Amino acid sequence: xxxxxxxxxxxxxxxxxxxxxxxxxxxxxxxxxxxxxxxxxxxxxxxxxxxxxxxxxxxxxxxxxxxxxxxxxxxxxxxxxxxxxxxxxxxxxxxxxxxxxxxxxxxxxxxxxxxxxxxxxxxxxxxxxxxxxxxxxxxxxxxxxxxxxxxxxxxxxxx
Numbered sequence: 001x002x003x004x005x006x007x008x009x010x011x012x013x014x015x016x017x018x019x020x021x022x023x024x025x026x027x028x029x030x031x032x033x034x035x036x037x038x039x040x041x042x043x044x045x046x047x048x049x050x051x052x053x054x055x056x057x058x059x060x061x062x063x064x065x066x067x068x069x070x071x072x073x074x075x076x077x078x079x080x081x082x083x084x085x086x087x088x089x090x091x092x093x094x095x096x097x098x099x100x101x102x103x104x105x106x107x108x109x110x111x112x113x114x115x116x117x118x119x120x121x122x123x124x125x126x127x128x129x130x131x132x133x134x135x136x137x138x139x140x141x142x143x144x145x146x147x148x149x150x151x152x153x154x155x156x157x158x159x
Contacts, residue, residue: 003157005044008037010153017149019073020134021142030073038066054096061089116159123152 015029041062048055064086071079130144 004040005037006156008033008040010156012037013149013153017145020131020145027073031070034066034069034073038063038070041066054093057089057092057096061086061093064089116155119151119155123148123155126151 012030012033015026015033018024018026018029042059045051045055045059064082068079068082068086070076071082125148126144127148130141130146130148133139133141133144
């Protein structure tokens with residue numbers, strides 16, 4: 001089930017790339033990924049045996065983030081309500097569990113963790129550079145975006 005959600009995030013990132021480039025079917029790809037995510041994550045939640053407060057927070061975060069994304073892409077009214085709930089759930093998640101995603105437990109970092117940190121940093125750097133190039137209408141924006149999203153998508157599926 002975990003690989004399924006990774007694939008959805010990759011599809012969502014590709015849809016966002018299509019949206020930034022104003023390519024056809026961007027809205028369809030993004031709305032499909034968000035819809036599938038919003039409809040399938042509750043099943044993952046239901047399958048979990050022991051549910052804690054953080055699990056409910058994640059459920060709210062994922063479902064409302066997906067609905068907020070759909071409302072934003074389709075320019076529907078009241079998207080601010082979903083964005084506020086998503087923001088509140090994100091803050092709760094971040095302070096309860098999110099900081100663990102950015103640190104490594106223990107005193108040693110193994111080789112895989114170092115490589116993973118490097119790849120994610122490279123993905124973020126190239127993608128952000130591509131977005132800045134696109135905003136500034138500089139050349140090579142598309143190449144940077146494709147390479148950045150490609151590296152992130154491939155690494156997400158491999159890791």
